Amino acid sequence: MFDYCMSKLKIPALIFVLLLPLAKVLAQDEKEAVITLSFTQTDTTKTCMATVTSDTSTVKEKEVHFYVQRMFGLLPIGKAEETDENGMVSVDFPMDLPGDKNGNIIVIAKIEDDDTYGNVETKKEIKWGIIHAGEKDRWDERSLSASREKAPLYLLLVSNLIIVVIWGTIFYVIYQIFRIKKVSNLIKVK
Amino acid sequence: MSESEIILDEKRKARREQMREDVLRPLHKTTLPTKIWIAALVIICLIGVYAYTLQLRHGLKVTAMRDYASWGLYISNFVFFVAISLVGALISSILRLTNFGWYRPLTRIAEIIAVAAIMFAGIIIVVDMGRPERMFNLFFHGRIQSPIIWDVIVVTTYLVTSVLLLYVAMIPGIAICRNRLTERPKWQRKMYRILSLGWNGTEEQWKIMKRCMAILCVLIIPLAVSIHTVTAWLFATTLRPGWDSTNFGPYFVAGAFQAGTGCVIIAMFVFRKAHKLDKYITEVHFNNMGKLLVFLSVVYAYFNLNEYLIPAYKMRTAEAGLLNDLFTGSMAPVYWSVQIFGMAIPAVVLLFKKGRKPLPLTIIAVFVVVGAWFKRYLIVTPIMLHPYLPIQNVPANWAVYFPSWIEIAIVAGSLSGVLLIITIFSRLFPMISIWETLEGEGIDLEKMDKIKT
Amino acid sequence: MKDEKENSDRRNFLKFGLLAGGATLAGIGIQKNLSGEAPESGEKVKVLTADGKLVEVDSSHLQHHPAEAKMANLQAREGIEGKKFVMVIDLARCANARKCIEGCQKMHHKAPPVEWIKVKRMQDAEATAPYWMPQPCFHCDNPPCTKVCPVDATYKRKDGIVLIDNERCIGCRFCMAACPYNARSFNWGDKWGEAKDSTQTEDCCEYSPEKSFPAKTGTVEKCDFCPDMARQGKLPDCVTACPNGTIYYGDANDDTVSNGEEVLRLSEMLQKKGGYRYLEDLGTEPRVYYLPAVKRQFPFEEDLEKHNTEES
Numbered sequence: 001m002f003d004y005c006m007s008k009l010k011i012p013a014l015i016f017v018l019l020l021p022l023a024k025v026l027a028q029d030e031k032e033a034v035i036t037l038s039f040t041q042t043d044t045t046k047t048c049m050a051t052v053t054s055d056t057s058t059v060k061e062k063e064v065h066f067y068v069q070r071m072f073g074l075l076p077i078g079k080a081e082e083t084d085e086n087g088m089v090s091v092d093f094p095m096d097l098p099g100d101k102n103g104n105i106i107v108i109a110k111i112e113d114d115d116t117y118g119n120v121e122t123k124k125e126i127k128w129g130i131i132h133a134g135e136k137d138r139w140d141e142r143s144l145s146a147s148r149e150k151a152p153l154y155l156l157l158v159s160n161l162i163i164v165v166i167w168g169t170i171f172y173v174i175y176q177i178f179r180i181k182k183v184s185n186l187i188k189v190k
Numbered sequence: 191m192s193e194s195e196i197i198l199d200e201k202r203k204a205r206r207e208q209m210r211e212d213v214l215r216p217l218h219k220t221t222l223p224t225k226i227w228i229a230a231l232v233i234i235c236l237i238g239v240y241a242y243t244l245q246l247r248h249g250l251k252v253t254a255m256r257d258y259a260s261w262g263l264y265i266s267n268f269v270f271f272v273a274i275s276l277v278g279a280l281i282s283s284i285l286r287l288t289n290f291g292w293y294r295p296l297t298r299i300a301e302i303i304a305v306a307a308i309m310f311a312g313i314i315i316v317v318d319m320g321r322p323e324r325m326f327n328l329f330f331h332g333r334i335q336s337p338i339i340w341d342v343i344v345v346t347t348y349l350v351t352s353v354l355l356l357y358v359a360m361i362p363g364i365a366i367c368r369n370r371l372t373e374r375p376k377w378q379r380k381m382y383r384i385l386s387l388g389w390n391g392t393e394e395q396w397k398i399m400k401r402c403m404a405i406l407c408v409l410i411i412p413l414a415v416s417i418h419t420v421t422a423w424l425f426a427t428t429l430r431p432g433w434d435s436t437n438f439g440p441y442f443v444a445g446a447f448q449a450g451t452g453c454v455i456i457a458m459f460v461f462r463k464a465h466k467l468d469k470y471i472t473e474v475h476f477n478n479m480g481k482l483l484v485f486l487s488v489v490y491a492y493f494n495l496n497e498y499l500i501p502a503y504k505m506r507t508a509e510a511g512l513l514n515d516l517f518t519g520s521m522a523p524v525y526w527s528v529q530i531f532g533m534a535i536p537a538v539v540l541l542f543k544k545g546r547k548p549l550p551l552t553i554i555a556v557f558v559v560v561g562a563w564f565k566r567y568l569i570v571t572p573i574m575l576h577p578y579l580p581i582q583n584v585p586a587n588w589a590v591y592f593p594s595w596i597e598i599a600i601v602a603g604s605l606s607g608v609l610l611i612i613t614i615f616s617r618l619f620p621m622i623s624i625w626e627t628l629e630g631e632g633i634d635l636e637k638m639d640k641i642k643t
Numbered sequence: 644m645k646d647e648k649e650n651s652d653r654r655n656f657l658k659f660g661l662l663a664g665g666a667t668l669a670g671i672g673i674q675k676n677l678s679g680e681a682p683e684s685g686e687k688v689k690v691l692t693a694d695g696k697l698v699e700v701d702s703s704h705l706q707h708h709p710a711e712a713k714m715a716n717l718q719a720r721e722g723i724e725g726k727k728f729v730m731v732i733d734l735a736r737c738a739n740a741r742k743c744i745e746g747c748q749k750m751h752h753k754a755p756p757v758e759w760i761k762v763k764r765m766q767d768a769e770a771t772a773p774y775w776m777p778q779p780c781f782h783c784d785n786p787p788c789t790k791v792c793p794v795d796a797t798y799k800r801k802d803g804i805v806l807i808d809n810e811r812c813i814g815c816r817f818c819m820a821a822c823p824y825n826a827r828s829f830n831w832g833d834k835w836g837e838a839k840d841s842t843q844t845e846d847c848c849e850y851s852p853e854k855s856f857p858a859k860t861g862t863v864e865k866c867d868f869c870p871d872m873a874r875q876g877k878l879p880d881c882v883t884a885c886p887n888g889t890i891y892y893g894d895a896n897d898d899t900v901s902n903g904e905e906v907l908r909l910s911e912m913l914q915k916k917g918g919y920r921y922l923e924d925l926g927t928e929p930r931v932y933y934l935p936a937v938k939r940q941f942p943f944e945e946d947l948e949k950h951n952t953e954e955s
Contacts, residue, residue, distance in 0.1 A: 184388025320814015
């Protein structure tokens with residue numbers, strides 16, 4: 001009996017074992033969409049454009065949000081707008097947004113909580129940020145509120161001068177006092 | 191030498207001999223009242239030390255200081271000690287350089303008060319630290335931009351200079367002790383021998399000694415002015431209403447001279463009685479010290495007027511709370527007592543000759559010193575209880591300040607410590623500078639010794 | 644004879660099948676291991692790299708929790724590179740919930756009455772409306788406190804934060820006297836203001852000025868703008884604990900601040916909503932801006948409860 005079952009099952013079992021991974025890949029409930037970002041720049045404007053596609057066909061009338069990646073969250077850029085017939089939507093980029101020390105910023109375009117496509121996101125880095133590095137940092141300068149190595153020069157000069165002069169005099173006086181003793185020793189010898 | 195010169199010389203020698211005997215007589219024996227006095231001071235000091243061990247064990251929470259009144263009795267006591275230590279420079283140096291000869295018997299008293307006070311100023315400031323074992327960070331990591339570092343530098347320098355000034359002027363006196371106090375214990379005689387540096391009154395020794403005195407006297411005046419100016423700047427460099435005043439430096443220095451003078455008068459009175467020095471500390475000296483005290487009180491009153499009347503005229507919001515508190519509020523009794531007893535009464539009563547007799551003058555001097563102590567308290571803590579932002583949502587004891595018994599014990603211990611140093615000093619060393627006094631009378635010991643040899 | 648051969652054939656085939664299937668699965672497993680991927684926990688953590696970039700990594704890749712990482716003293720004095728931390732407090736939103744205070748106390752293991760951020764009832768003039776004002780340390784750009792410290796224990800960093808090195812502080816309290824905003828607190832004694840459930844002792848864990856923990860008796864403490872949280876890309880506790888989103892925190896170099904939900908441009912906020920700094924004319928240049936209490940979200944209500952009536 002057992003032999004009979006096993007002989008009947010072995011081929012489907014083998015097929016099942018070999019085809020399992022493939023089945024996993026093919027099982028999908030949602031459709032996939034992809035956003036591609038492109039950037040154009042003129043003298044006075046910066047524009048960021050997103051194109052939404054799904055399986056080589058464009059997706060229209062979907063709301064796309066634009067963000068810039070910041071330390072504590074995503075800074076929204078412009079208003080969220082819907083894609084047109086060509087699946088494209090663009091947003092005006094602010095001219096004065098700061099970037100990291102090389103001027104790079106990461107722009108993110110998202111479709112959020114869509115019925116068909118769920119959450120779709122794409123990121124791209126671009127050198128559109130204003131660079132702040134290279135400006136002189138006031139904390140490299142000498143000041144009264146800085147650490148001890150960065151004390152103002154005038155303060156160091158005046159204080160050390162006063163200390164040297166006064167303590168020099170004090171040491172001179174102490175030396176003179178010892179001379180009194182030395183003189184008295186000489187007299188004793190006499 | 192002619193005959194008249196010989197007679198004059200004999201008179202001078204007799205005067206010198208008399209003076210040496212009188213000044214050294216108290217050092218031969220310690221009387222019972224003195225012993226009781228020393229014992230009492232030692233007991234108070236020991237209570238203070240015990241209170242400090244409690245503070246070390248439990249932290250500064252044993253004081254009444256909290257986040258708002260974060261500076262209390264220790265700091266105001268520190269300011270008081272720095273104040274009275276200026277008198278050494280005033281009597282020994284300023285009066286000397288202005289040729290007021292009558293001060294001369296008082297130099298030793300003034301100098302020992304200055305040294306004792308500045309020593310305990312350094313001690314009380316360590317008591318106030320939250321982490322005294324990290325004290326040496328001040329030297330390893332000190333920031334020259336900080337007023338506390340300025341204070342540490344100036345106080346140390348002033349201490350060293352004051353000790354030198356006290357010591358150098360005392361060398362001839364120690365030599366006399368070495369020669370005459372032969373019945374004292376061995377350690378004491380050894381101490382005289384070492385400290386007198388083999389002084390014999392030779393020409394060269396006098397020359398060296400007088401040169402040192404001249405240098406030190408010139409050096410100590412700017413130092414004395416600096417220590418109290420820098421201490422005033424501990425408050426004036428902050429942005430707090432009540433401390434944010436351009437007047438603070440001169441205001442503090444003027445008050446310091448006045449308080450120190452009061453201390454010297456009290457000490458004069460005590461030593462005159464205890465050591466029977468009526469011939470040397472005479473009513474003339476009291477009279478002159480009285481005049482000095484009047485002058486200093488008037489100057490101090492002038493600075494007080496500037497400090498309190500002008501902000502009160504404007505009544506800026508930030509300062510109004512504080513000023514109302516001082517003039518009519520919770521601090522009014524202390525404030526007005528200090529102003530009247532510590533300043534107004536001395537300025538008026540001492541204008542009259544009767545007020546400058548020894549006993550009335552000493553009583554007034556007590557008012558001045560006690561008033562000075564409370565005045566320093568009024569400068570420190572009430573300002574901290576009137577900050578810019580309102581004090582809200584804190585425990586009741588955070589919004590007021592009355593010192594705890596540990597603070598009182600430690601402060602009392604420090605005050606007795608100062609008195610103890612002065613008393614013990616007076617048991618070991620002459621309280622009048624003989625050579626300086628005689629110099630004022632026209633008897634130049636340098637010349638006399640020269641003639642001798 | 645034939646039966647036996649059929650049986651052995653079947654057995655051989657089964658064995659071969661199982662072997663092949665097993666080998667396939669094993670092969671997949673071995674391949675995954677060879678590619679160097681550790682089994683991922685799936686939890687992502689934001690970490691700040693040494694050059695100021697924020698990256699997300701799986702938490703299994705971290706050696707140990709960043710908050711307990713040993714911070715070299717030099718690193719704590721230099722600050723986080725390329726950042727200039729700033730805070731904006733919208734007074735139109737503060738309703739005296741005091742959750743910022745609770746959040747801060749929990750984060751730093753403090754208990755009432757010790758408060759590093761305070762909420763004050765302010766009223767500028769008799770005829771003007773009262774309002775609630777949360778007040779942390781302002782981390783001033785011209786700090787009166789760092790000027791007066793005698794031992795360099797409190798210092799201003801390049802990222803704008805003013806920190807205290809509690810292992811150097813001598814407890815002189817000059818900085819407390821110098822601060823016109825009373826932003827600083829003192830640790831008056833053993834276990835002062837310590838949360839009841841805290842297990843901390845002075846040496847329970849590695850001390851870092853960026854954590855301001857463990858507390859050291861006899862030294863000064865204050866709001867530290869939570870730089871240890873910033874290194875993990877997290878907002879300070881006072882910001883996230885507020886139910887009304889009153890406090891915004893961010894990087895002025897990025898021109899962005901966030902209260903945990905909204906992310907806004909700093910310059911826009913300050914210019915469009917009339918931002919100002921408290922007691923500007925003292926010249927301390929605070930890094931905390933206030934937005935005036937106009938168009939309030941809630942009507943002002945007096946606080947009927949008494950807080951912090953006892954010392955802990």
